[in-house]
Amino acid sequence: MERLDAEKQIRELQTIINQYNYEYHVLDKPSVPDAEYDRLMRELIELEEHYPEFRTPDSPTVRVGGAILDMFEKVEHRTPMLSLGNAFNDVDLRDFDRKVRQAVGDPFTYVCELKIDGLAVSLRYEDGLFVKGATRGDGTIGEDITANLRTIKSIPLRIKEPFTMEVRGEAYMPKRSFEALNKAKEERGEEPFANPRNAAAGSLRQLDPKIAASRNLDIFLYAIADLGETGVESHSEGLDLLDTLGFKTNKERQRCADIEEVIAYVEGWVERRPNLPYDIDGIVVKVDSLEQQERLGTTAKSPRWAIAYKFPAEEVVTILKDIMLTVGRTGAITPTAILEPVRVAGTTVQRATLHNEDLIRAKDIKLGDSVVVKKAGDIIPEIVNVLPEKRTGSEVEFTMPTHCPECGSELVRLEGEVALRCINPKCPAQIREGLIHFVSRNAMNIEGLGEKVISQLFAGDLVHDVADIYKLTHEQLIGMERMGEKSVSNLLKAIEGSKGNSLEKLLFGLGIRHVGAKAAKTLAQHFGSMDALQRADAEELTSINEVGGKMAESIVAYFEMEEAADLINELRSAGVNMEYKGPKPVTAAESDSFFAGKTIVLTGKLEQLSRNEAKEKIEALGGNVAGSVSKKTDLVIAGEDAGSKLAKAQDLGLEVWDEERMLEELNK
Known part of the structure; x- marks a missing residue:
């Protein structure tokens, strides 16, 4: 084949395959059978292998995954990726509405969107071509995961207008892909992922893009970060523009005239949530007008014009059939509830943690009881309480054994510990x-x-x-x-x-x-x-x-x-390394940071950094992050829902900062 003919055929195949990708993965309206798509893709791959000079960055062949990366480069977001404040009930939503009304005054509308439980990402396009994709990171600095994001077929490699723009979205793993992935992991004897969100995040942080390509991820775009000269005046217009440009947005969004419509939308999705083919963990509520958004402004960590309603943990009733005992690696005996199978937050639950004998006694749990079950953080099943009014008299008191269920050795309770233990080293x-x-x-x-x-x-x-x-x-x-x-x-x-x-x-x-x-x-x-x-x-x-x-x-x-x-x-x-290979920690004497030499405790939920990220940054400046509060603690950094550690710090009269104050000091 002549070079000019090859180039022409490659361009034609790229165009038609990208169109088929758009129809299948964005519109959900495939126009050709899978066999025809596969045939065209094989033909394109063969041609590009013979004529690599004609392979372009927007060729659909990049979606199969490229070379293995050595590491992820850091990327600075041109516009910060802020986190959202949370609402947990109608009172919180109405309080948010009251603050908006006080600040704006004018009539306004809201846009409600499903809060996809995935990984927030930013996509950069230059002259219509996808050039860079990054994780949220700390909101200012993320990681370059462009190679992995290119494998998501619903992300357009070239949009329909030659815009230079940055868009934001939530990459996620559909439930069907998650179930298939975990089934394959279990067959290989590997630990399954806990939930689709972890699976999506783990897939996008693989150094081998072929792994991400095999995981069948998807994405919903939810915002344009820099609107430039698009002429868009509202958030809903921005979403419509994303649709026009070839992006995939979530069609379940709704404009609401007032907070009562917002609450009705929220309540509707509390019921319909399990029927979706992907996980959501709440509803995002935004003021629609961009001019009003600008007037409302932002705090250091979140916009004042948006809030995330978080779904309450779903609670269901089932029967406790049995209590099974397991022996851990330290010999601790852990009881696990065996339940009548029941659907909770989208998955079938048959077991729930009981932690130890004292918890069983405190909750008065008996075999045969009707129990209320929920997933803590929508992940770990646990028994909330029993329903004694449903007892029939056939329930049986549970008694912990005196000997190890595995080796028969006598169990002991060590001083100061709750758990029973098997202390046989050959168990x-x-x-x-x-x-x-x-x-x-x-x-x-x-x-x-x-x-x-x-x-x-x-x-x-x-x-x-x-x-x-x-x-x-x-x-x-x-x-x-x-x-x-x-x-x-x-x-x-x-x-x-x-x-x-x-x-x-x-x-x-x-x-x-x-x-x-x-x-x-x-x-x-x-x-x-x-x-x-x-x-x-x-x-x-x-x-x-x-x-x-x-x-x-x-x-x-x-x-x-x-x-x-x-x-x-x-x-x-056997050749196992016995030396430390990491960087030497910064000592207090080597650092002039406020944190140097101080003992710091992190508690509660941080919005802009994960607890591990905050810990690493503090330790890099010579600080020591401890797990508990004591008289030796110099500083407590409290995020949302800080509990007993914050209370103890206040009782001891310790200095307490919020996340915003910590970030100010970290960024000096």
Whole structure:
């Protein structure tokens, strides 16, 4: 084929396939069968492989995912991505309406939109071409995830007018895609995602765009960040313009003449919410007029012209059929309620956490009870209370056992603890849970070695401790259930790759009592190597900020065990790294920040930063972020719904800041 003919054919195929994408993914009105679409796409891929000079940034072939990235670059948003204030009931909505009326005075209307439970993103177009996409981040700085966003077929790679503009939207995972993804993960023995939002966020933060491409994500655009010379005068006109340009917006939006119409819209969606093919967690209410929005203005963290109504946690009644006991890696015995299956917040729930025996007694829970169940944060099922008026007399009191359900050893309750524990170090349940913990994301992060695979390996007598993971061979794995050639190869590569992890990952993975992920990093940074930590005594350990007496005793006791020394030597012989690889922490002496040398506690919900982001920023300036309030605390930073930690800080007369004050200090 001549070059000119090839270029012409490539351009024609790009145009027609992009049109088919728009019809299928935006309009939901496909005009050709899937087989015809696939045939044209294969033809385009072959042509672009032969004539790569004719492949353009808006070619539909970019949606299959490109080269693996080394890291995500930081992106500064040209217009800040502010968070929204929250309303939880009609009173909050009417209070918002009152403030708007006081500030605006003139007649005004609202626009109500479904609050999609996904990941907020910003898309940049130059002369109509999609050039950059970023996460919200802290509202000012996000991460460049352009390569992953290009794989979402409802995002136009070129819009219908040559505008230079920035638009905002919510990337999400449809329920159908979420269910398929989790089914595949479970079949591979991997931990499933907790909810579609986590799955969407995890997909868009993959360094390999092909993974994002395989996850079937979608997006709704909800705003134009810089309107420029578009002539748009209201938010609803802006949404209509997005439709005209080829973007996908949510069609369930509604203009409301007053707050009563808003409340009626909210109440309607409380009932209809489970029927949607995607998750929503509330309703966004905005003043429609852009001129009035400008007059209302913003605070440092949220606009005064918009609010997010958050749905209350759905509560349902079902029957408690049984209480099952599990043994954790530390030997703690945890009761779990087995329920008559019931739909809660869009999913079927059959189990709920009961935490410990004291909670069962406090709530007077009996086998056979009618119980009220909700999902805490729309994620974790829990029993709210029982309905004693529904008792028939056939209910049975639950009694905790005296011996371990796994190994039969006598259970003990250690001083100062609520949980019953099995203290048999050879308890098979504890060994299995310890292995699962070792390979988990916050520990050695061995992808492909999930709970089901670990259980198979343990049951097959292939692993007895964590060092055995590094002795696994192709021959041992290939005969296991659902372990084909590719799965085995990928797993062995993941195991080999984990050897290079920094020391804190290994420390956390070992499961030393009282040593969490944060403490593991602190210890790794301070000592630098496993050898140095093994030599440390209790006095040296307690001299480190955040290491108390109990933790120090536990660390010393662990390293004094002959079994622990043998295990570490085995891991070292297998090539597992024993050194800290991260940056050296900033000391108070090296920083001139207000936070340097101070002990700070974060509590409540932060709007512009996650708790982890705030913690990292404070620690980078030489501060120490603690988990509890005490007389040694220098400062408490309180977000929304701050509870007992804030109350204790006030009782102690400690200094308390809000998030806005913290951000001012962080940005100096």
